[in-house]
Amino acid sequence: MIGFQPSDLAQLSPFLVLTAAAVVMLLAELFHVFRLRLLFGISGTAAAWLFLLRNARPQDAAFRGMIFLDGQSLVFGSIILAALMISLLLGDKQHAAQGVTSGVEVEVLQILSAVGALVMVSTANLLMLFLGFELMSLCVYILTGLARKERASAEGALKYFILGSFSSAFLLYGVVLIYGACGSLQLAEISSRVPADNLLILTALGLFIFGFGFKVSLAPFHVWTPDVYQGAPAAITAFMAAVVKIAAFGAFARVLFGAFLPLASSWIKLLWVLSVLTMLIGNLAALRQQSVKRMLAYSSIAHAGYVAIGLVSGVQGSGYASSAFYLLVYSFMTLGAFGAVLAAQAGSDAQYDRDKIDSLAGLGWSAPFIGVVLSISLLSLAGLPPLGGFFAKFFVFRTAMESGYTGLVIIAALNSVLGLYYYLRIMVVMYFGRSHEVRTVSAPKVPAASCVGLAAAGFLVLYLGISAGHWLEVLGNTLRW
């Protein structure tokens, strides 16, 4: 019998609140209280965050470590909830335009998926981690396919489901092998029992990296990403690119540092290679894309490579904190970018033809607000100061230097030049057309909530740049609880 204490419920509260919000929204749909959808979603998310903030404390496990609300959960959980909130705002009233024919399911599935993401980053038990992983993934598979009448959407969903199931299976197999080698599913116990240089545990580690590499789209496990990101409705892509990646990276980092630190020498080399490969493939492939979403998909692959640099250098230095900061900034800039693309497509019935980069022609002049948010997001993704993306790269590079990976930094720096090229290409289209040459795009009608979401993302990218040092310290201290 598992010992149950009332205090454990407090640890469970963020998940309960968020799930309750989803259920209430489903019921509200039953009574046709449509207008309150967004309100429910936002307030549920905010309440979950408050509970997370109140109940997270150093090294306090509930349900025998099944739920583990510590500093790492607080950091990644907060990013996940913030990203969820912004993507709910961005998607509000936009789904029909995106070919999504359903009712409230979109929001409910996003929230449930975020519950899964939250579980992933707040458990110290591999089985719970797998459950969270699956809850999150299943919701996202459905979300990808929600634009039922669009071929690309259905294709993306099926591809994602099949490949995703494979990766889940690999992950689960890894869990099983770890259990076989160490006799435990608790990270702390695994870490103390890890046998050195044991083929079994190395295989398990490999399978683990495979599974997570798939979810965070590290090359060569990235092939699904462009199709899925392009096929899914833009609001869902924004959600996926932010929430799924944060959750997977958060859990990945916790397992690597929590359980496999004794084997660091073997996975560091592997991650080094994967990170270089990911940056190169992501950036090179993005150069020649014609579809905005596909280009941003490759860019999100490339960014996974930069985050991985932080993990590589996290063993000796402060790489963990810089990775977390990178994810924090990344989630807002990627939400800003996809959100702006979504807003630009608003009001058009044929969004899948409008996916071309050229469809953004003149956007900077016809819709200055969207243009500015998109520019800020892109320039930040490109790593230009004083935006958040610059300091995110700066910190990652710095920790990599401290750990002696100077070569990695130089490769990453040169990669950023490639990135600059394709991000600026979008700005070329947005701003550089002569007004008489460019088909004037009528200013899209963007719902107020969407504007709020865009403004929030843009502001946060700017703010995190200017106060980067402070937030790096906060993240570092919280992660060390």
Next chain:
Amino acid sequence: MPFDIDLAGSLLTVLVGLPLAGALIVFLMPQSRENAAQWVAVSFSLAELCLGVLLLVRFQAYLPGYQFTQHIDWMPELGIAYRVGVDGLSVLLIVLTSLLSALVVIAAPSVREKRGAYLGCLLFLEAGMVGVFCALDLVLFYVFWEAMLIPMYLLIGIWGGERRVYAALKFVLFTAIGSLLMLAAIIYLGYRYEQQFGMPSFYLSDWSALQLGLREEVLLFGAFALAFAIKIPVVPLHSWLPDAHVEAPAGGSVILAGVLLKMGLYGLIRFCVPVFPEACAGAGPLFVVLGVIGIVFGALVAWVQDDVKKLVAYSSISHLGFCVLGFGVFNVWGLKGAMLQMLNHGISTGALFFLVGVLYDRAHSRRIADFGGLAQKMPLFAFVFLSVSLSSIALPLTNGFVGEFLILFGAYRFQPYAAVAAVSGVVLGAVYMLSAYRRLMFGDFMAPNGAQIHDLNRREKIVFVPLLALVLVIGVYPQPVLDLLRLPAQQTISQLSTEGRNPPEVNILGDEERIIEKGRN
């Protein structure tokens, strides 16, 4: 007076902040209110110019070290701080920046499309440029250095010519390759400082104390020097410059040539010399060779150009070759000449690009072969063009002469052959400049169809008056400017470990010690 202390402490911050505020206001104004935006931009840039002059007046040339310093912690846990300060060189460059920016803003009505955004970009760019010239923290410097890139990119890309997209991307990518490697080097140096002194710092003066291995120093110097050499541009890395200049709108070219090209050399003097003295000293001959190549190559290519804007662009490469040469000889004359020539080039090439802009505005052509006999219809234009050309080819009594003379003198002291080779650039300069002038201005009148040839209007006169005045004043009486540059040049020399090579009688134009003493009393 408390006011004085306050002013001295934050004057530089105001100088950076003022154009930024102006840019925000202009960007937020509705696009249709172009005239209002013009007035706002003009008043902000003139206010900035006044503050720049105030800085010049208040600056005390006989005091060593940085003045008007301000230090605000930005990210203390990482050793990154907002640190600004100026010496004589930066003061001159800041004044040049604010002057050229104000003139470009005044000349802005020749831009017909989206003028509000154009003015916003110019003011934003101005803030970045002033920031570059006063930043003393390397991260802050990098922030300004890169932040400048975007408005310049937009200026070329939105208001440029036919191949503007190509030119704008090329400009950004060339710069970015250099600067990202420089970023890696900055991060590495910050890390090394923390290793050696136990706390992180990106402050320039702290970094002079760094102990670096020779190989390490050479590599890091290489990363910095590459970024700066691309910006100057030194000859094998120059190919972005003609494209950017030709495609940029007139105002963009003025700023690009007048200010942005100075940043490379400024960076070498300000950052490379104190942090990597040995590598710098070792690379001196390399700079001399590259400088001479630049002088001759730029001049020869300029000679054969048919596009007058391209001609001015290549002449820039030649002039900056002189600056690189003056830097590379590492004696006081060469350095002082290089610094002065940075200023002079800003004035005369800025004016030349303005003139080309005037011509293009009238005729929508820049081909020299399209024009002839312009002096008949545009006498004032021809006069201004002649004065500026003469300054550009360094005729005595114009500003260009003083600078090039000092550089050649320094080069002669260093290596007579270098001076001889460089002098050929002066001759070639006269050849290409004067032959272009002859073809444009004399002979039978000729202009492209549809051209509306009329002489300078009031706005254009306002632009050229201060530039011509500076050409003459610095040409006739350069002493105040040279006084400003004396200490920065000496400081740079003393930072290089080359005491053996330079005789101690480092003063050609006055006795520094005495002046410093006088100033203290």
